Amino acid sequence: MTDKPLAIIIEDDQDLCEIFTQALQAANFATETIRDGKTAFQRIAEEPVPHTIILDLHLPHVDGTQILKQIKSDARTSNVRVVITTADTVSAELLRDEADFVLVKPISFAQLRDLAARLHPSRKTGPLGPLRTG
Amino acid sequence: MNMCHRFRPFLNKLLDVPVTDPDDSRRRKLLNVILAGLFVILVAAFLATIGQIASGDATQENISLSWKLLAVIAGTYVTYYINRNISGFIASTVFLFFLLVVISISDTPKELIDGRSLLYFTIPVAMASMLIRPYFSFVFALLSTINLFILGYISGLAPNILAMFGYFLLALVSWLSSRSLEQALQELRVLNRDLDHRVEVRTRELSEALTRELIEAGKTQAILQGIADGVLVFDQTNKIIVANPSMGSLTGIRPNKLIGLDIPTFCQEEGIVPADRPRLQALLEKPSPNAQAVRVRWNKKTLSVNAAPVVSGLGETFGSVAVFRDFTREAEIEQMKNNFVAMVSHELRTPLNAVLAYAEMLRDAIFGPLNTKQFDAANRIYVNSQRLLNIISDLLDQAQIEAGRLKIQLAETPTIELLENLRSTMEKPAQDKGLQLITEIAPNVPQTITCDSHRIQQILVNLVNNAIKFTPQGHVAVHIFLADAHTWALAVSDTGPGIPPDDQAYVFEPFWQVESITTREHGGIGLGLSIVKRLAMLMGGDIKLESTVGKGSTFTVTLPLQPVLQKEESK
Incomplete structure (x- = not known):
């Protein structure tokens, strides 16, 4: 076990998975990747509870919005920072209030790395201000 | 009563003389009445005489009387006939003349001149004014006077000057009364005619109006029956x-x-x-001539509904009319188009995102240091994938705005933040092109503005991006100011080539750019300005363009100043 905070990346596209992993690792997170909705659904019920989840909305089997609902409704995981990634600006619009952050694809490496750095628990600059994305 | 009812038409038919001159008709009817009365009396007298003869009293006198009566009956009938069919004037003159003669032979000359029968001569005098003409009373007064002279001459008696004077006096009175009666009748007729005329005119007007209305109603009905759109008309109580x-x-x-x-x-x-x-309810309850059509799904159809108040020429509202158009096919096509665009955009974005991010990582030496050529190559991949992505983003935005899915979220935003965010994104591209990016806020603009800062940002980035793209040198300036008490404005001006007047009307159309060559030169597919316009309109504002060829262009977005919102409303 490392003392780095854990980020789970839920994303079906392999290349994007790789990029997100690189970005989060660059921001000093430990990472775990999941490629489909069903596995993601099972994983969030298990330990360890991650610090941050990067969640794609378009996933095989189980839709990302359902996973978001599950995370936010379970007391265990309700404090987990959720960053939604989507190419659909309408979904992004709808989730503007529900998720902690919504990143509209295309997402650049630097953008995610910088956001992750701001989310990192070692950063003690008080509550996070609004961050314009998309 | 019944008898009377049946008898009256017969009597009228017998007595009325149908001529156009009402005076003539009245006189002839009067003569007829007299003749009829006389006829009845004569027939009765004749029958009585016959009765006497039959009962054995066949004296010579009685027989002579019956012949005389018969002759007078015949004369009466002839007069009646003339009166009815030929001329009232002749009939009356003949009748009165005959009466005069009868009177003249009915008694001894002495009694006629001075005695009991003197007054009989007044009868034709009085009647002449009534039956012939008012002034004919004088004619018959004169005839009676002549008669008296003749009788006096025959019988050798002195003429009765006083009686003659009396006749003329009576003639005068008769003339005056008949004349005033006729005048009164005349006036009454004029009045009646006037009234008739007015009634006639009014009736005609009414019937014309009714006909017109019927024709109009018929037309409206035919249109309503015939059109393919559904039409509902609501009255003032919304029924x-x-x-x-x-x-x-x-x-x-x-x-x-x-x-x-x-x-x-x-x-x-x-x-x-x-x-x-x-x-649907909101639209129908608040109909407006400028209301946007509302889509309503009804059974398996999609209907486009519009409602407008029905206002009279005097500005009075009678109710409203709603039109339902079958929009099913259009809605399907639109949905297909939107799905297609969104799907394609999404499918293109994901791999491009990977290309873009890998190029970025390569360029930014995440995987280790690069030499200059490698850096250049990575950067070119990055820049070009970015361009491709921008095109796709534009397409996706356009599709979404057209689908009406974009929502506006108002929040209080520090005015300065709008420009700061813009600078952070656009300063670099401007500098890269050697352009100066100037931002300023007019002093009277409030410190915070209620707006959707995300959308404002999209507008500003689009406009500034566009300005940078088309401006070879000089500056791009962004200016926030109050246009009037209820409107604030964002103006983006550049020192670019300007847009020719003929083209200015088209710049807000999707897929339009000044000359095709600029497309190749500057990239992008021309969705930016149309998106800006749609966004501005979505927020209740508008955009206008002022441009001089060779000097530059200014795009001004005007937006309504929103009142400061309560928390609940902003949700």
Whole structure:
């Protein structure tokens, strides 16, 4: 076990998975990747509870919005920072209030790395201000 | 009574003389009445005489009297005939002359001149004014006077000057009274005629108006029956008073079942998709000539509904009219198009995102240091994938705005933040091109503005991006100011080539750019300005362009100053 905070990346596209992993690792997170909705659904019920989840909305089997609902409704995981990634600006619009952050694809490496750095628990600059994305 | 009723038409037929001159008609009728009365008396006298003869009193006198009576009856009938069929004037003159003669031979000359029969001569004098003409009383007064002279001459008696004077006096009185009677009647007739005329005119006007209205109503009815769009007319109390046949075929409800429904009841019709009901109700309850059409899904159809108040020429509102158009096919095509665009955009974005991010990582030496050529290559991949992505983003935005899915979220935003965010994104591209990016806020602009800062940002980035793209040198300036008490404005001006007047009207159309060559030169597919316009309109504002060729262009977005919102409202 490392003392780095854990980020789970839920994303079906392999290349994007790789990029997100690189970005989060660059921001000093430990990472775990999941490629489909069903596995993601099972994983969030298990330990360890991650610090941050990067969640794609378009996933095989189980839709990302359902996973978001599950995370936010379970007391265990309700404090987990959720960053939604989507190419659909309408979904992004709808989730503007529900998720902690919504990143509209295309997402650049630097953008995610910088956001992750701001989310990192070692950063003690008080509550996070609004961050314009998309 | 019954007898009377049956007898009267017969009597009228017997006595009335149908001529156009009402005076003539009246006189002839009067003569007829006298003749008829006389006729009855004569017939009665004749019958009595015959009776006497029959009962054995066949004296010579009686026989002579019966012959005389018969002759007078015949004369009466002839007079009646003349009066009825030839001339009232002749008949009356003959009758009165005959009467005069009868009077003249009815008694001894002495009695006629001075005695008991003197007054009989007044009868034709008085009657002449009534039966012939008012002034004929003088004629008969003169005739009576002559008669008296003749009788006096025959009998050798002195003429009765006093009686003659009396005749003329009577003639004068008769003349005056008849004349005033005729004048009164005349006036009455004029009055009547005037009244008749007025009634006639009014009746004609009414009937014309009615005919016109019937024709109009018929036309309106025919139009309503014939058009393919469903039409509902609501009265002032918001109840349906007209529903045309197309309304029935669109909704599957018989039009006469819709009549009388109020708006809330109508909006609860089973076929309407529940989610669309409030929208429909809001539109129908607040009809406006500029209202945007509302889409309502009804059974398996999509209807485009518009409502407008019915206002009279005097500005009085009579109710409203709603038009339902079958939009099913268009909606399907639109949906297909939107799905297609969104799907394609999404499918293109994901791999491009990977290309873009890998190029970025390569360029930014995440995987280790690069030499200059490698850096250049990575950067080119990055820049070009970015361009491609921008095109896709534009397409996706356009598709979404057209689908009406973009929502505006108002929040209080520090005014300065709008420009700071813009600078952070656009400063670098401007510098890269050697342009100066100037931002300023007019002093009277409030410190915070209620707006959707995300959308404002999109507008500003689009406009500034565009300005940078087309400006070879100089500056791009962004200016926030108050246009008037209710409007604030964002102006983006550049020192670019400007847009020719002929082209200015088209710049807000999707896929349009000044000359095709600029497309190749500057990239992008021209969705930016149309998106800006749609966004501005979505927020209740507008955009206008001022441009001089060779000097530059200024795009000004005007937006309504929103009141400071309460927390609940901003949700």
